[in-house]
Amino acid sequence: MTEDRSPERGSDRYNAREAEPRWQKVWRERGIFRTRNDDPRPKFFVMEMFPYPSGRIHIGHGRNYVMGDVLARYKRMKGFNVLHPMGWDAFGLPAENAAIERGIHPKAWTYENIASMREQLQLLGLSLDWNREIATCDPSYYVEQQRIFLDFLEHGLAYRKESEVNWDPVDNTVLANEQVIDGRGWRSGAVVERRKLAQWFLRITDFSQQLLDALDTLERWPDKVRLMQRNWIGRSEGLEVLFEFARGFAPEADAVPADKTVKVYTTRPDTLFGAAFLALSPDHPLTRALAAKSPKLAAFVADCKTGGTSAEAIETQEKKGFDTGLKVVHPLDPARTLPVYVANFVLMDYGTGAIFGCPAHDQRDLDFARKYKLPVVPVVLPPDTDPGAFAIDDVAYDGDGTLINSGFLDGLAVPEAKEAVTRRLERFHVGDAPQGTRRVNFRLRDWGISRQRYWGCPIPVIHCESCGPVGVPRDQLPVALPDDVTFDRPGNPLDRAKAWRDVPCPKCGKPARRETDTMDTFVDSSWYFLRYASDNPDKPLDKDAVAHWLPVDQYIGGIEHAILHLLYSRFFTRALKACGRVDVEEPFAGLFTQGMIVHETYKDQDGRWLFPEEVKLLGPGRAEKLADGSPVTVSPPEKMSKSKRNVVAPEVVADTYGVDCARWFMLSDTPPERDSEWTQGGIEGAWRFVQRIWRLVHEAAELGAAQGAPAPDAFGETALALRRAAHGLVATVADDVERLRFNVAVAHVHEFANVFGAAVAAARGSRDGVTPDLAFALREAAEMVTAAVGPMVPHLAEECRAALGLEGLAAEAAWPLADPELLRRDTITLPIQINGKKRDDIVVPREATPAEVEAAVLKLESVRRALDGRAPKRIIVVPQRIVNVVA
RNA sequence: GCGGACGUGGCGAAACUGGUAUACGCAAGGCACUUAAAAUGCCUCACCUUCGGGUAUGCGGGUUCGACCCCCGCCGUCCGCACCA
Numbered sequence: 013m014t015e016d017r018s019p020e021r022g023s024d025r026y027n028a029r030e031a032e033p034r035w036q037k038v039w040r041e042r043g044i045f046r047t048r049n050d051d052p053r054p055k056f057f058v059m060e061m062f063p064y065p066s067g068r069i070h071i072g073h074g075r076n077y078v079m080g081d082v083l084a085r086y087k088r089m090k091g092f093n094v095l096h097p098m099g100w101d102a103f104g105l106p107a108e109n110a111a112i113e114r115g116i117h118p119k120a121w122t123y124e125n126i127a128s129m130r131e132q133l134q135l136l137g138l139s140l141d142w143n144r145e146i147a148t149c150d151p152s153y154y155v156e157q158q159r160i161f162l163d164f165l166e167h168g169l170a171y172r173k174e175s176e177v178n179w180d181p182v183d184n185t186v187l188a189n190e191q192v193i194d195g196r197g198w199r200s201g202a203v204v205e206r207r208k209l210a211q212w213f214l215r216i217t218d219f220s221q222q223l224l225d226a227l228d229t230l231e232r233w234p235d236k237v238r239l240m241q242r243n244w245i246g247r248s249e250g251l252e253v254l255f256e257f258a259r260g261f262a263p264e265a266d267a268v269p270a271d272k273t274v275k276v277y278t279t280r281p282d283t284l285f286g287a288a289f290l291a292l293s294p295d296h297p298l299t300r301a302l303a304a305k306s307p308k309l310a311a312f313v314a315d316c317k318t319g320g321t322s323a324e325a326i327e328t329q330e331k332k333g334f335d336t337g338l339k340v341v342h343p344l345d346p347a348r349t350l351p352v353y354v355a356n357f358v359l360m361d362y363g364t365g366a367i368f369g370c371p372a373h374d375q376r377d378l379d380f381a382r383k384y385k386l387p388v389v390p391v392v393l394p395p396d397t398d399p400g401a402f403a404i405d406d407v408a409y410d411g412d413g414t415l416i417n418s419g420f421l422d423g424l425a426v427p428e429a430k431e432a433v434t435r436r437l438e439r440f441h442v443g444d445a446p447q448g449t450r451r452v453n454f455r456l457r458d459w460g461i462s463r464q465r466y467w468g469c470p471i472p473v474i475h476c477e478s479c480g481p482v483g484v485p486r487d488q489l490p491v492a493l494p495d496d497v498t499f500d501r502p503g504n505p506l507d508r509a510k511a512w513r514d515v516p517c518p519k520c521g522k523p524a525r526r527e528t529d530t531m532d533t534f535v536d537s538s539w540y541f542l543r544y545a546s547d548n549p550d551k552p553l554d555k556d557a558v559a560h561w562l563p564v565d566q567y568i569g570g571i572e573h574a575i576l577h578l579l580y581s582r583f584f585t586r587a588l589k590a591c592g593r594v595d596v597e598e599p600f601a602g603l604f605t606q607g608m609i610v611h612e613t614y615k616d617q618d619g620r621w622l623f624p625e626e627v628k629l630l631g632p633g634r635a636e637k638l639a640d641g642s643p644v645t646v647s648p649p650e651k652m653s654k655s656k657r658n659v660v661a662p663e664v665v666a667d668t669y670g671v672d673c674a675r676w677f678m679l680s681d682t683p684p685e686r687d688s689e690w691t692q693g694g695i696e697g698a699w700r701f702v703q704r705i706w707r708l709v710h711e712a713a714e715l716g717a718a719q720g721a722p723a724p725d726a727f728g729e730t731a732l733a734l735r736r737a738a739h740g741l742v743a744t745v746a747d748d749v750e751r752l753r754f755n756v757a758v759a760h761v762h763e764f765a766n767v768f769g770a771a772v773a774a775a776r777g778s779r780d781g782v783t784p785d786l787a788f789a790l791r792e793a794a795e796m797v798t799a800a801v802g803p804m805v806p807h808l809a810e811e812c813r814a815a816l817g818l819e820g821l822a823a824e825a826a827w828p829l830a831d832p833e834l835l836r837r838d839t840i841t842l843p844i845q846i847n848g849k850k851r852d853d854i855v856v857p858r859e860a861t862p863a864e865v866e867a868a869v870l871k872l873e874s875v876r877r878a879l880d881g882r883a884p885k886r887i888i889v890v891p892q893r894i895v896n897v898v899a
Numbered sequence: 900g901c902g903g904a905c906g907u908g909g910c911g912a913a914a915c916u917g918g919u920a921u922a923c924g925c926a927a928g929g930c931a932c933u934u935a936a937a938a939u940g941c942c943u944c945a946c947c948u949u950c951g952g953g954u955a956u957g958c959g960g961g962u963u964c965g966a967c968c969c970c971c972g973c974c975g976u977c978c979g980c981a982c983c984a
Contacts, residue, residue, distance in 0.1 A: 843919040
């Protein structure tokens, strides 16, 4: 990596270090990537997930930008008006951590990082419209976000609620459910605690069904992502059932809910005859009422709140219950009563916070029943099972089957039994209410957006003791973050910023306080793609511009955003439509999730991580330290990370090999959705190929026809083969790029280069000079390959174009048209199978009939030998594909 | 526990809708050019073979004229969710 592969002198090599900045300057000065909204050409909107400005990027960050750039450049060549913007997801905790650790203001830290990362991105030669650059921490950006918040407030899509929140004790902040991973904070890794706070919520659950249904329309999204969202939304159909208390076993009058019932949610009404108990959540209102009078129950409830929320803790946590002494009547069998427990495994925020337990057919209920010696009555008989032999031991049966021990349900299949129970309970009444009500439940919860943090978008609300929370009047927006804050104490600096915080109530004028919570940074990224559409700073969310550009035709980013960012963005777009701000519903028509770039890791004898440039590679898995030759431990490739030092800086690659070489390598070999390993060998190979293209184009320019020379009437074999390859290349690379199969596109360019190289060698070797047909084909091939590689290696393409003496920039050139005549073959080589194994080839005219093909095949020596004089049993001729002789 | 994806040479991989398995590259070996090296170009590169052919896409079955591809059952790897009634 330290070796300098750029030539110091001479013209027989492509000098990337000199050429790349030169072309970038030309692009910049001519402003060719600036996009106009009034451009009449068809639009194409491609964007990559914007980066968090954490400091410096490594080459691993570059992959998705390069992929998007290839598509953007290709679509431009195909005549589209391409929007390819860039911005910064600039609010967030690391800036505050830097402030705390190093005393630098979050704003200064962030803008410094943006400046250096912008420079690094520009180094990659990306065809971005930097005029539309946004930073979410800029008041010009978040002023609109505050307007959106007020819109949501007015439309009932934002609300405030006292709620138990996930409290991260390390970052001192509230986390959304989605930010809690295995019971730990997604960023700090600290075990999350439960606390009660008044929080702002966005009503994403209003859109649960829409967000679920519309997944089916997102045909250009990965199935995996759609499935993950489907599971996250978690729709289930079931029945709410009212259980009446048994006479003499009801709670005391002041604890009973008005209707004297317990409401339970179930997705398995068919198993109701197998019910052994009812269980309430420790947070259920009835539990609270009972606990107020029962110290023992209160102690049990308190006990339920201890213990970790980690996956392992939950997995191994014992099912615990508290018998309240209450009993309810079985809704389908008034003679039976069921005991009512409070149980630690029942969640208050799903369903009704109360369940009925059917031990035979639910594992948790079974564990619980065994522990508290409750009856286990099987009511679903698995298919092909002897009823006499069927018994539940330690494993509940949750499959399909036939109902038994269930009165009027006996003999029915599970789905029929569900329907039968539902119908009957819908007819029964408890007081005025039907005893059973069909109910759809979702796992999805409303989105808590309040964060007790400084470096985020202020929530534009003022709290007044008389008027309550009041939205900041729109003419007073933005509510800008105060700069004059300190980070020397824990907690939110905004709470201490008196001059900013204390303001009069906009309604009554009395002294009031600003909301000091800021918004979750996922809010910032939930509408930035809409912001990009506008080219008018006075209309950051421009309905017409959004209508023109959205949906995003191709969005590219990491799989880690499969749920959070992408679901929130889908919700935001719908919510904005509900507020009349936009007319679209789905923001991203096409989504692609790219793999990471991984790299080997190196450790010296003292166990310290080494950068790749500190290491000399000796062979597979063997390396030594460049400084002193001491041995180095090589470990398998991992995601590039600063802490393990297995990173490669874009500047270093650019200096040594050139940016195009890095781009080519990132696109080569590995399918874009998979992780790709950055290797020395790989980058060297890419460098050789970049040089090869440059050399071939230069030689072809020399040996080939003059620019614009007319096509000869006839072409010899070599020239025709080259023309076919060149036209085929243009067609196949177009197809590969449209399908984002960049590695295949690269392979096709390699294949072409082999044909091209042979033709150039033939031309160079001919004693009588290059024939006019070959000269024409060489020129044509050079122009076509220059265009075909243009989106991938744009600087090289400019250099080649200049060498060919062509007018204008490669970046603005049109994608060449492949001549269909040259793509079509008059004769076809058909593979001949005998009993399904390929044994021979036959060349036939394209238009040959199956009978003609069959006749020709039977004459083949290989077929005659295989048949050995017998008649074939069958001959299958698939026109223009294959022939199979069944002997 | 539930859900999903993947498994092809020494390595990264290709194979379009069931139709020539291993394209293309990397690594390795050989040759040419060169005083030499680098660079470049060319050749070889799944396994076995009696040179006819035979065997190979994780393993075992099935469907089909034909299966990396579809179906059933295993094994392995990776990912997502997770007390959701």
